[in-house]
Amino acid sequence: ELTDEQKQQRVQLCRENLAKFQTGSWRLCDIITGDETWIYHRQIHHKSKNASWIGDGESPTTVVRRSKFESKNLFSIFFKSNGPVLIHCVDEGKTIDHNYYIENCLKLVVKEILKQRRSADTKGIKLLHDNAGPHIHYDVINYLTEEGINIMPHPPYSPDLAPCDYWLNDCIKHNLTDQLNEKSLARDIYVDNGYSNSRVDKWTSNTTSSIPAMYMYGQCYGLFVDITNTLYCSLFTYHQVISNSQRQGSNAWTIVAGNGVVALTSASLYNPRGIFVDTNLNLYVADSENDRIISFVV
Numbered sequence: 001e002l003t004d005e006q007k008q009q010r011v012q013l014c015r016e017n018l019a020k021f022q023t024g025s026w027r028l029c030d031i032i033t034g035d036e037t038w039i040y041h042r043q044i045h046h047k048s049k050n051a052s053w054i055g056d057g058e059s060p061t062t063v064v065r066r067s068k069f070e071s072k073n074l075f076s077i078f079f080k081s082n083g084p085v086l087i088h089c090v091d092e093g094k095t096i097d098h099n100y101y102i103e104n105c106l107k108l109v110v111k112e113i114l115k116q117r118r119s120a121d122t123k124g125i126k127l128l129h130d131n132a133g134p135h136i137h138y139d140v141i142n143y144l145t146e147e148g149i150n151i152m153p154h155p156p157y158s159p160d161l162a163p164c165d166y167w168l169n170d171c172i173k174h175n176l177t178d179q180l181n182e183k184s185l186a187r188d189i190y191v192d193n194g195y196s197n198s199r200v201d202k203w204t205s206n207t208t209s210s211i212p213a214m215y216m217y218g219q220c221y222g223l224f225v226d227i228t229n230t231l232y233c234s235l236f237t238y239h240q241v242i243s244n245s246q247r248q249g250s251n252a253w254t255i256v257a258g259n260g261v262v263a264l265t266s267a268s269l270y271n272p273r274g275i276f277v278d279t280n281l282n283l284y285v286a287d288s289e290n291d292r293i294i295s296f297v298v
Contacts, residue, residue, distance in 0.1 A: 076096065189204075199251075273288045
C-alpha cells in the first residue's frame with residue numbers, strides 16, 4: 001500500500017505532465033513507452049472473466065489454474081502514438097539485466113527513432129518506463145542521456161501509470177489464442193494504420209520496422225488473420241469487409257462482404273465491427289447497426 005507521501009508524489013507528477021501537454025511544451029508523438037511482460041502459450045483469463053452466475057444448489061463452474069511450469073516467453077515491447085517501435089522476444093534462458101536492456105532493446109529503439117525522424121533525430125524524445133532495476137541502472141541512464149533522450153519521471157509502485165501495464169499487456173493477452181510454442185507466439189503482428197496512412201502494417205518479432213501489408217481507403221474497425229494467412233479488415237464507415245492474401249505478396253484487396261458485393265439485401269452490412277473466420281473459412285461479422293452477427297462463406 002502506498003504511503004501518503006507516495007500518493008502525493010503520484011498526483012504531483014501527473015499534474016506536472018498534464019500541464020506540459022496543455023501548454024504545448026510536450027507532444028504525445030514524442031513519447032515512447034516500453035516494458036517487459038511474460039506471455040504464456042496457453043491462455044487462461046482473469047478470474048473476473050471466468051465468473052458466472054449459479055443458481056441455488058448448483059455447483060460452481062471449474063476454473064482452470066495455471067501451473068507455474070507452463071511454457072511462456074518474455075517479451076520487451078515499446079510503442080508510441082503511431083504504433084509499435086520494438087517487439088523483442090527474449091531468447092530462451094536469458095534474463096533482462098541493464099546490459100541486455102541497452103544492447104537488445106534501447107539501441108534498437110534508438111535506431112528506429114533515427115530511421116523515422118531523420119531530420120530531428122532524438123530531439124524532444126521522451127521515454128516512459130517503470131522503476132524496475134535494469135531501467136534505473138546508471139549505465140542505462142547514461143546511455144539515454146548520451147543519445148539525447150529524456151527520461152520521464154515515474155513515481156514508485158505505480159504500474160497503473162505506465163501504459164504497458166494498465167493497457168497494452170492485458171490487451172495483447174486478452175486477444176491471444178493458445179500457441180504451440182515460442183515460434184508461433186512470435187509470429188507477425190498486424191496493426192491498423194488506416195487513420196493516418198490508409199493501410200495495415202505488418203510487424204515481425206525482433207524487428208524495429210514494419211512493412212505495408214494492405215492498403216485501403218479507411219480505418220479498420222476489426223482485423224483478423226485466418227489459417228490461410230489471409231488478412232481481413234472491417235471498414236466501419238464504408239459498410240464493407242475486405243481481405244488480402246498475405247501469401248501472394250500483394251497489397252491489393254478484394255471486397256468479401258457488404259457494399260460492392262452482389263448479394264441479397266438481407267446480407268448487406270451497416271457499420272460492421274468485429275470479425276472472425278473459423279477453420280472452415282466461414283466469416284462472421286458483427287453487423288452493429290442491424291443488431292446481428294451475420295456469416296459469409298469466403
